[in-house]
Amino acid sequence: MLDIRLIREKPDFVRERLATRGSGDEGKIDEVLRVDTERRKTETALQQLNADRKKLSREIGGKKSRGEATDELEQRVRQIAEEIADLNARAAAAEDEQNNLLLQIANLPHESVPTGEDPSANRVVRTWGEKPGLNEPADHVALGARLNLFDLERAAKLSGSGFICFTGAGAKLERALINFMIDLHTREHDYIEISPPFLVRRDCMIGTTQLPKFEADMYGLEDNQLFLAPTAEVPLTNFHREEILAVADLPKKFVAYTPCFRREAGAAGRETRGIIRVHQFDKVELVKITTPEKSYDELESLTADAERVLQMLGLHYRVLELCTGDLGFGSAKTYDIEVWSPGQNAFLEVSSCSNFEGFQARRMHLRFKDRDGKNRFCHTLNGSGLALPRLFAALIENYQQPDGSVRLPEKLQPYFGAERIGMTNVEEMTK
């Protein structure tokens, strides 16, 4: 959430920056300021009463030890206690209200973010590689069916639409990609591997901004309190929640493979064809916890770390800088990485690398002690490195061969244990 002090001191600036998102959050600022004023007024009065009560109660203690009468004093304190109870309730209500308001207001876009209303204003910052010269390429659904890499009908039988069941060589390829990416990030990019719980508490979901605003998109358990994590961002970023880290230990760099669970009840259509948009998917996630001074450099390097996966796999991609109107709720700046999909004849988002600045850290009380011994909020970042189904789809589409097989990029071969996926694999799988 935003710092209430910033809102208090520079309300016009905050309103102006929020307005660039086009979500109307700037209209909530007056309400926040009103509640904040009310809250502080109440708290000040409450504290005065508490001070009075404390003083009188001590007097009573003194008198009692000397055997003096205290009836009158006790009567007065009783009265004060009633007023305190009343003010206390009001102060707590104001605090709740303020908090609830703040939790619903988006982060301020960084000044470098291009202003714009929708994705058409996103800026392509770079492109890598080029489109493969394929003649009438099959899309991943056709390829997957031909090579028995996944079975969407049977997945639907198990869990409904929007689920994938990888089979045989497909399951193995999924696993090979996971291992390949984790090895790359741990060995060459210095991330610490984490294997976190997939179920997380409500507080963690609030910390990384999935809640309270997007509860409808999340899977929650009946007994409540626990949610299926929609991304490893949640457990990784919350890993140090409510802690005060030493500057010397920053940045913290985590990588994790986890399944991700999302309701996102979108209508069926081209967007949801095949394995492009599903309720459960695998993802390797990168998270960094750092200082305000370094977070933007860390965003660049995190993005580069994610891009490296595509470079090593030899896949054509581009990097977009999202405009203010397309920015996620908690993000101050985001780069999307999109891989080329010959089957869709379009770029597919496989990673979204964001700097949240102190927005998440403030929600989860994640701080560090700076060189002057002062506690300050950390900056948090994350990005996929990468999301698997789309990478999977792009990979088989880009590497499809005229004979119907899929040749695997060299770097992946040791992980998969073969150079290609062909009809031999199919026969093995179906016998």
Next chain:
RNA sequence: GGUGAGGUGGCUGAGUGGUUGAAAGCAGCGCUUUGCUAAAGCGCCGUAGCCCAAAAGGCUACCGAGGGUUCGAAUCCCUCCCUCACCGCCA
């Protein structure tokens, strides 16, 4: 799931109703002194919020969380969470 014990400041650990935000020790920071790595003495040393233009300063809250009892609670009562030990069950 059952039984028992327990959750106090960065750590260890006192504290069972009154001036305790909290003894003591350790760690950390500063100063002094002696002087080769080190020791001794003294001082400082939690977090958050509020008041104040700001600094200085002041006030309030916080002893796992939330309620309650009381003039007054770290201390008593209730609920919940977590940790540890043993038992049961189980991949």
